[in-house]
Amino acid sequence: MDRGIEEKYLKELVKGSRKAFEAIYMIYAPRVEYFLRGLLKNDLEAEDITQDIFYKVWSNHETIAQVDSFKSYLFRMAKNAVYNHYSHLLIKENYIEIQKNIQPYEDLVEEKIYAEDLELLIIMSIEKMPPQRKKIFKMSRLENLSNDEIATLLNISKRTVESHISQALADLRKLLVLYVITFL
Structure with missing residues (x-):
């Protein structure tokens, strides 16, 4: 994209122009999504993250004026989104693994409580x-x-x-x- 046209769209975007946002989206969204597909190897996740990135661009359109290179800004956002995505997956996997390890312990505790209750019941029955x-x-x-x-x-x-x-x-x-x- 021509640098002058991009600057014009970005100035309009800062003011809240939907048309400027749509033009920027049409130009950059396919590129960002292609970049994300290469990193994630998953079309749906790449599409979702692309949508999230452009949602953030629209939500923070007032701050775009402070960005030196919009293209670099977008791809840095995409890279950070991938890091966050994998970090979230790692946290989720760790949580699932911890739950797998905790569940048998909880089952044992529950079984021990039942056994103690049953033992007490038997003792009381014998005493009667x-x-x-x-x-x-x-x-x-x-x-x-x-x-x-x-x-x-x-x-x-x-x-x-x-x-x-x-x-x-x-x-x-x-x-x-x-x-x-x-x-x-």
């Missing part, structure tokens, strides 16, 4: 059992005694021990079903 059943269940599950050993220590039949353990386990199964239905 009739005294003999509670005693037999604790000896079996917490002290790891066999049914024969429990029967001998408590001076009861092995069948009674098995019956108490079966009933305790049935009670706990009911509790687990309610827990699963309620919390999961």
